[in-house]
Amino acid sequence: MNFQRLIAAAALLAAAGLFAPQPAAAQTLVWQDEFDGPSIDGEKWIYDVGDGCQLGICGWGNSELQYYTSRPENARIENGRLIIEARRENFGSRAFTSARLKTEGRMHFKYGTLEARIKVPDLRNGLWPAYWMLGTMGNWPARGEVDFLEMGSAAAIAAGVTNRRVGAAVHWDYNGSQADYGLDHNSAFDLNNDFHTYRMTWDPQFIRVSIDGQQFFEFAISNIEGASLHEFHHPYYLLLNLAVGGSYTGVMSNEAISAPLPGRMEIDYIRLYQNPGSELYTGANPPSGKFGVYSERADMNARLNFNGDANLWLWNNLSAISAPAYEGNQSMAFRANAGAWYGLGVALNAHKNMSRFGNGRLKFHMRTTTPSTFKIGINSSFGDSWIDFVAGGQQYGLVRDGQWHEVSIPFSAFHDLDLHAVKQMFMLVSDPPASNVDVFIDNVYYQDN
Template sequence: MNLVRFASSALLASLFGAVCAPSPAAAQTLVWQDEFNGPAIDRNRWTYDVGDGCQIGLCGWGNSELQYYTSRPENARIENGRLVIEARREAFGSRGFTSARLKTEGRLHFKYGTLEARIKVPDLRNGLWPAYWMLGTVGNWPARGEIDLMEMGSAAAIGAGLTNRRVGAAVHWDYRGSQADYGRDYDSASDLAGGFHVYRMTWDPQFIRVSVDGRQFFEFAISDIEGASLHEFHQQHFLLLNLAVGGSYTGILSNAGISAPLPGRMEIDYIRLYQNPGSELYTGAEAPAGKFGVYTERGDMNARLNYGRDAELYLWNNLTPIAAPAYEGSQSMAFRANAGAWYGLGVYTGYRNLSRFGNGRLKFHMRTTATNSFKIGLNSSFGDSWIVFAPGGQQYGLVRDGRWHEVSIPFSAFHDLDLRALKQMFMLAADPPGSNVDVFVDNVYYQDY
């Protein structure tokens, strides 16, 4: 990968360490692991990205990839004590290949530690792209940060005749508003495909280091947080595992260009995370059942968001607060949207595990006389999921007569929703209205029945 342009060579020298043999790790504690010994993939540890990326505005997952990711056992399963991710040549959805991408988002996030995985990749020649990597939990890419612990099948490796022997590691981040990248490759004397190898990352406040079979080939200094804009690498990340087909990394952008033997299997024997005292670990504790208050002052909630501490109400566009009596308590969402511009808002919470509410409902009170279409949404590890309120369509209890009405939406009505990893627990948005619109929302909560 090309290194981003920085202001001085001195800064570069401070960021990128020399390649050397790894130093012995300090005593650490095993805090998380998956040995893949169960009968099926543990959904308390892993979830999936599904589709071709177009559903979240990233067709080809932002990399011109050719596969459609599924959660089917044909593409991801436990077999003989190993996680198998299998890429197949088959028409599915909009694509000519299928595969799988698993992630621990909303299940495991961590900052600092030693992460070790024993992985076997298939014959990659040419067009398969296995990856074992991490994404930050805060912000939008590249400002969320990315750490690639193992990637193979690059266009450069193909060109050098090293497709099955070259492994790469890299980091990506935001440097003063621009994407920054740094990567290093290791060329093995023998094929890495077809056999198991141990890929290890050590991450502390000073360095990110990566090794394969005990040989360190990547080192990146992260202690100059302000000077090099490295905040991303001092926040929690989650893990991802996938086997992509084609894409910009491989340089192969057409189905006909894929010559790798298929089906191709990426196998993971284990993943283990070790941490020191003081390192951060998130494993997604469940919220209490019953009623969870999102925006309400009622006293019968089992738990609730605390604005200014663990939640914020963001006005995205074209909403002006107006004075109006609340449905309950002293505060409500009371806004005016002007004609000719879209409007929207969202309640941001970070990650919340509301998986106990899967058979329940999103409830809120709303009053309006507006007849335009709008939508109510939630954001989780799968992206945005919306329910459209169109004139003449399903209103879930809303009557547009200017009086308060309870709206009750079953969570089953939302598509692609991961209640274990909610990041925005209430969103409202609409296309530009033809005339000014007043919208009032109050008493927003989740109910588990």
């Protein structure tokens, strides 16, 4: 079945009036945030900050006009509610600020029922509140996306139902192309005057979305192989944001934003209930001491298992050569040819919570004579974070003399590093060398303080 047929089939079901409200069954509450603490809980939420340009997606991939910050002006707790506030103010070369929060590295789940009580601001025109989830691993759209609440679309503005229309949608990969399926619901009254209950149920068969008990979205996900729906059977994390302008709204310039500002999206609570087959990750019991990324040493408290946890990827221009290890039997021993960049990465199959290493160091042994600039990095929920090794600059213990040396980099030296949500624990990328070079790395580990 192709994607177009899926849409057609779902549209027929909708036309036939088969989207009946589902009675709520008694379910086990497994995660919640009532937003009744003194401040936003950092064990549950982290911020996406900036305009996306640092990740190569200026405007967060949607031509959004705002700069996201982690300041209380844009996100805070007030009277038992999470407030996300969009403001008109110049910040980071943008004319608006707002906030985008996510549970990446703090709460991931597969299957479950989510219930949230949310009040949106007056959206006319140009505000775009969103309550949604993204697959934890992989590149969009192959990581999967499910939107439970989006409002302020260009079509809603054109139809004169900006504050009444709510949309739900799914996005995934179908044979290497983006596939989408979405449905809208027009409420009989404005949704910005009060709180409404948004419910998403996800089990091995369906993703369904309702507002105030009225289901308006259903997507069948059980035909995994036939319809390429693997994306909807993996863990996801939650996001909440209030965008200003952007392609969804069709409001593309600062001058065209007419919504009253500041505008506040308020979330009273989010509760997650268990469904059959549910999985929940909260980053509990994180490792400490010495954590072996690529080390055979006996004194590691824990270590990566390359037959399950992680893979060593050779990205470009590296071929294995035979050489003695620094310790144990194995080491990274590679030759890079002149004239092309080279790089490698230790990629995890799932996020790892390394938050106990914040005051610690990344340590490894390295042996090389390369004079080229290279960089050592870690990928976390904030994207890549790199430390440059420029010949003649800070070397963190490396001497480029062809002998083994220990390199020790404090994690505090990495910018924009979210140790709570690490996805690639060790990366190396080098400028093209002028002549062939050999690079040896061994005994890579995280050391806490």
